[in-house]
Amino acid sequence: MRASLLQVAVNEDESVEARRLRVAGMVRDQAGADLVVLPELWTTGAFAYEAFGTEAEPLEGPTCEAMAKAARDAGVWLHAGSIPERDPDGPLYNTSLVFSPSGALAAAYRKIHRFGFDQGEAVLMGAGDELVTVRLPQTTLGVATCYDLRFPELFRGLVDAGAETFVVPAGWPERRRSHWTLLAQARAVENQAFVLACGTAGTHAGVPQAGHSIVVDPWGEVLAQAGPGEEVLTVDFDPATVAGTRERFPALKDRVLGLEPPKRR
Numbered sequence: 001m002r003a004s005l006l007q008v009a010v011n012e013d014e015s016v017e018a019r020r021l022r023v024a025g026m027v028r029d030q031a032g033a034d035l036v037v038l039p040e041l042w043t044t045g046a047f048a049y050e051a052f053g054t055e056a057e058p059l060e061g062p063t064c065e066a067m068a069k070a071a072r073d074a075g076v077w078l079h080a081g082s083i084p085e086r087d088p089d090g091p092l093y094n095t096s097l098v099f100s101p102s103g104a105l106a107a108a109y110r111k112i113h114r115f116g117f118d119q120g121e122a123v124l125m126g127a128g129d130e131l132v133t134v135r136l137p138q139t140t141l142g143v144a145t146c147y148d149l150r151f152p153e154l155f156r157g158l159v160d161a162g163a164e165t166f167v168v169p170a171g172w173p174e175r176r177r178s179h180w181t182l183l184a185q186a187r188a189v190e191n192q193a194f195v196l197a198c199g200t201a202g203t204h205a206g207v208p209q210a211g212h213s214i215v216v217d218p219w220g221e222v223l224a225q226a227g228p229g230e231e232v233l234t235v236d237f238d239p240a241t242v243a244g245t246r247e248r249f250p251a252l253k254d255r256v257l258g259l260e261p262p263k264r265r
């Protein structure tokens with residue numbers, strides 16, 4: 001299976017419209033890949049809080065339309081990263097979109113863990129409450145977004161739902177780059193799954209982005225990692241490795257669920 005992670009540069013000197021057009025072209029250039037992955041909130045930038053409201057769009061909006069067409073033109077599965085979604089009956093959401101090679105919207109995932117503590121995304125957007133998996137011919141994807149990477153229980157939930165390959169679009173800052181690599185490897189090892197984590201490059205809202213998108217195998221080995229700038233990271237991997245690893249080293253079968261809290265003495 002061939003995956004291409006498009007580590008898009010998000011800088012303020014490019015308009016959202018221009019970037020949308022440019023990224024659609026980048027997706028089209030990936031014809032021949034099985035899966036193409038984009039980062040989190042690449043239209044606005046994950047830290048451009050003031051743009052969330054102005055650029056938010058419904059699931060039938062201009063980004064979805066452009067990405068559906070790009071997926072169809074390239075004939076690829078496209079995890080189109082996330083957009084600020086405007087729900088007509090609710091708050092904004094940080095919503096990831098997956099398109100099939102025919103351009104149909106196969107899945108939408110509203111980010112569950114919002115970043116920012118008491119500011120930014122955490123106050124401007126609503127929280128999703130549903131895990132999402134997507135069945136591809138080669139593997140089952142489990143989707144998560146950026147800050148979700150810090151919450152192992154979400155990934156266990158995805159494993160229980162059948163996920164073998166995690167796809168994690170992100171807008172991860174350079175300041176915490178070491179956490180990014182470490183967490184991607186940790187989620188792969190503990191769940192014996194592939195991790196495809198695609199971040200942004202560039203600087204927006206004064207926050208330099210980490211880049212360094214990464215693909216990790218179920219043994220925790222880094223199969224490929226990007227540098228800091230805009231880059232297409234292409235990797236060939238065998239999804240059957242997941243079943244093989246889980247069979248040969250069956251740690252997931254030794255899980256003990258429902259542990260009691262410590263008793264007070």
Ligand SMILES: NC(=O)CCC(=O)C(=O)O
Binds near residue numbers: 040145172173
């Ligand atoms: N966009 C995000 O979710 C940023 C997450 C982050 O910076 C971190 O977890 O650290």
